[in-house]
Amino acid sequence: MSSPEDELEEIFRRINELRRRIESFVEEAVRRSLEGTRRQAVEALRPLWSSEGVLEPLYSVRDTGREYVVYVDLPYANEGTIDVKFIGNEMVIEARLKSEVAINGWHKRYQETKFHSYRAVVKLPVAPDPRRVRIRVRKGVIQVVIPKD
Amino acid sequence: MQKVYREEWIGEFRFIEYEDYSPARPSYMIIALPDAGLVSVIAASHMIKKLGMEEVGGVDSYTYLPPVIVVHKGNVRPPVRIFTRDNLLLIYTEFLPASAAIPALVNSLLDYGARKGIDNLVCMTGIPIPNRFEVDKLRSFYVPSNPDVDRVARGLGIEPFENGFLVGPYAILFKEALRRRMNAVMFLTESFMEFPDPEASAKNLTLLSRFVGVEIDVKELLEQAELIRLRAREHMKRVMPNLAQMRKEYEYAPPLYT
Known part of the structure; x- marks a missing residue:
């Protein structure tokens, strides 16, 4: 049998884990979005010719x-x-x-x-x-x- | 530096004239904006050279047009340029403004045309077909603004454009011309959507030539077609995102109710 303190600690542990996962998910989504925007900008600015002919x-x-x-x-x-x-x-x-x-x-x-x-x-x-x-x-x-x- | 004879604001657009001019009557205003296959711009560019049209003005806007100056033979020009010869007035731009800016541009251009005593508006562009790769003989169509124009256009031996969607700058231009009860015709020739199409431009020029009664030789345009396509690649690439934003692909779709 776990004590009420242990149960509370377990709940906080889960909340912290969930928060860590959400932060990681948001960071990844923002990183991908920025990378996509950067790629689009680079693509839009790229000429269709090179100085090598x-x-x-x-x-x-x-x-x-x-x-x-x-x-x-x-x-x-x-x-x-x-x-x-x-x-x-x-x-x-x-x-x-x-x-x-x-x-x-x-x-x-x-x-x-x-x-x-x-x-x-x-x-x-x-x-x-x-x-x-x-x-x-x-x-x-x-x-x-x-x-x- | 180009001498400015007159400057006038129409809406958010600054119209600059380098000299005093007025087109002879009956006058025709031709508006060349980038669209499917750059058909209108390629045609207009050839027409300027072949007819030796004189650059008499331009249009600029810090709000609605891209932050661009065009340097031509050392002269600084705005992104929208105005050429004339006899009874023809040609508005030419290689830059397509964002779709939200097109109604404002179109209205200002038509207001300017009215002040110049323009009698007729002519639009000529490409109508993209998915099987353009297979097609040798391009078909042309027309859309008239009234029965008088219909009669003249019908005499050119092409069919009216009876069912379908038109999307993009010319759709707005034509709607506004109709609202103003102008004499207007739109020539549409089958073309590529995503590749420059000088063949379609040549076909449109042949129709324009007969409609306005001015000889425009397209032999050189057809001979140089490959080099023009090569040269127009960058422009086509820049225009495509704007056309996609306007949902230009609707032109491929047959309407449900006919």
Whole structure:
């Protein structure tokens, strides 16, 4: 038989444990939220080109129910050089441009930069089986169809 | 530094004119705002070059427009720019304000147009289709504000846009044009939502050209389409969050009641 003092102590112990768990949960939620906001801000401020001459293409991922369909816009890419690889649930797309494109035609600020290729790493909702993926290219847009099952 | 001829506040927007100008009659105001596939902005940019339109003014707001100046050939310009030639007045911006700011901007632009004696409003934009990747022959549609405009637009050989949703800056613009009982037409050409689409821009320009009776050659636009798409990637990326915020994806949905 425990004394009333022991019971009271047990209640306080449980309350303290619960408080510790709530604090830990809130801290984790706040940390994740801040990290998400930071990532969004970094992503929004990131340019789609690098000074090494690589352009990042625009892309979108659609869920059509039975498949995921990825569209990647690769204007002015040499279609014969388009290379698509799958590493886990990432799709890596690379292609060379038809010829080097210099931004100095657009703006003197970038006069040293010449672009020669595209590269994008697209995170996919699943790790696809590369043998079942279908790829088509039309007018500089690439369509990658990934079956879900 | 650009000389300012006249300055006027309309609502929260400062309209600046660099010189005295008034469009010839019948006058057409064309408003180019970033939207699906940047179709209107790409078209307007080509039109400025091809017609040699003169930059005669601009619009600014510290409240409603992004904190931006555009430097063009060494001249400082506000984010919304005004070009003209003969009977055409073109409002051009590559920056889409937050959706809450669009009604205020649209109202001020239409007030300005009224003060300039504008007779007709022309909007031309993209209507996104999910199978754009597969489509070679883009279809165009129009929305008229009244039967007179309907008659003229019908003569262009395109169909009226009979059922569907229009979302975004042009929806607000057109609603306001209707409320003001303006002569207005909106040309809609099938396009990508998330990728710049100069082909759709060229199609819209061909329609505009016939509607206003001014020749606008789109050969160069089509020839340069790939490089324009490459160059417009950054803009498209910046515009997409605004379009998503406006629930632009509703345009893909067929209405339940037709």
